[in-house]
Amino acid sequence: MVAHDHICWGGGHEHADAHRLSVEGVTARYGQVVALDDITFSTVCGHTLALVGPNGAGKSTLLRLMAGLMPLTRGSITWNGQPLQSCPHEIAYLPQRSDVDWSFPLTVRDLVEMGRYPSIGIWGKFSRHDREIVDKAIDSLNLNELRNRQIGALSGGQQQRAFLARAIAQEAHLLLLDEPFTGLDLPSTETLGGLLRSLAAEGRLIIASHHDLNSAPLIFDQTLLLNRQVIAFEDTRQVLTPAHISRAFHKEDSTP
Numbered sequence: 484m485v486a487h488d489h490i491c492w493g494g495g496h497e498h499a500d501a502h503r504l505s506v507e508g509v510t511a512r513y514g515q516v517v518a519l520d521d522i523t524f525s526t527v528c529g530h531t532l533a534l535v536g537p538n539g540a541g542k543s544t545l546l547r548l549m550a551g552l553m554p555l556t557r558g559s560i561t562w563n564g565q566p567l568q569s570c571p572h573e574i575a576y577l578p579q580r581s582d583v584d585w586s587f588p589l590t591v592r593d594l595v596e597m598g599r600y601p602s603i604g605i606w607g608k609f610s611r612h613d614r615e616i617v618d619k620a621i622d623s624l625n626l627n628e629l630r631n632r633q634i635g636a637l638s639g640g641q642q643q644r645a646f647l648a649r650a651i652a653q654e655a656h657l658l659l660l661d662e663p664f665t666g667l668d669l670p671s672t673e674t675l676g677g678l679l680r681s682l683a684a685e686g687r688l689i690i691a692s693h694h695d696l697n698s699a700p701l702i703f704d705q706t707l708l709l710n711r712q713v714i715a716f717e718d719t720r721q722v723l724t725p726a727h728i729s730r731a732f733h734k735e736d737s738t739p
């Protein structure tokens with residue numbers, strides 16, 4: 484059950500048998516543009532991981548690669564040693580809000596039910612078990628009162644919660660979120676941050692692109708700082724140092 488309204492401090496919640504994501508030597512191009520060059524990192528469920536870097540650093544590209552929405556030029560992405568693309572049911576991808584057609588006629592419940600499609604197929608029949616999972620996902624994200632509302636008529640924070648409910652209904656362990664905090668006010672940011680920490684503590688791996696360096700340590704226990712290449716990776720407080728940030732954002736390093 485996810486019902487936290489606060490941002491908590493501290494490290495991730497690793498379990499001995501946690502699922503492992505490994506990204507090794509990943510390179511990706513758009514034509515002649517090298518968007519990512521030799522990216523390597525590895526982590527396990529139980530963590531919230533921020534992708535931080537300047538505009539054009541490759542954050543969205545890395546999320547799209549992991550979601551299987553574009554091909555790798557080189558390298559591999561594995562989930563417990565298997566190609567990640569062989570486990571599509573494990574991946575829930577939440578695009579940037581600007582990439583979603585909010586005018587599409589879809590209620591919150593319709594959206595959350597879509598989380599069951601990877602298991603039952605688009606034309607599959609909903610069982611009582613599927614309906615229970617959908618109800619539970621809606622309930623756990625406090626969306627009961629909004630279940631029949633069109634997704635275009637939700638606030639930004641409610642829209643993110645609806646997409647998270649879909650991911651929970653899917654029973655995915657890897658949640659890939661593209662700039663989920665963009666446009667949210669402080670209370671909504673705190674609510675969503677607390678939810679992400681709770682979802683990770685329940686055994687999922689949350690990876691999100693993030694622009695706000697101040698809130699990053701409050702929400703994410705791990706950070707991958709990148710600018711086409713990896714600048715630093717590991718605990719957020721050790722990654723987001725002035726020296727690393729200067730390197731990533733191409734500023735002068737003012738540290739002695």
Ligand SMILES: Nc1ncnc2c1ncn2[C@@H]1O[C@H](COP(=O)(O)OP(=O)(O)OP(=O)(O)O)[C@@H](O)[C@H]1O
Binds near residue numbers: 540
């Ligand atoms: N469809 C595309 N065609 C060509 N080049 C692209 C395309 N999408 C992204 N790029 C380029 O790939 C690089 C990485 O872009 P990406 O969107 O992954 O960066 P980002 O870190 O998510 O940026 P932002 O913070 O601005 O969202 C940039 O140089 C960008 O111009």
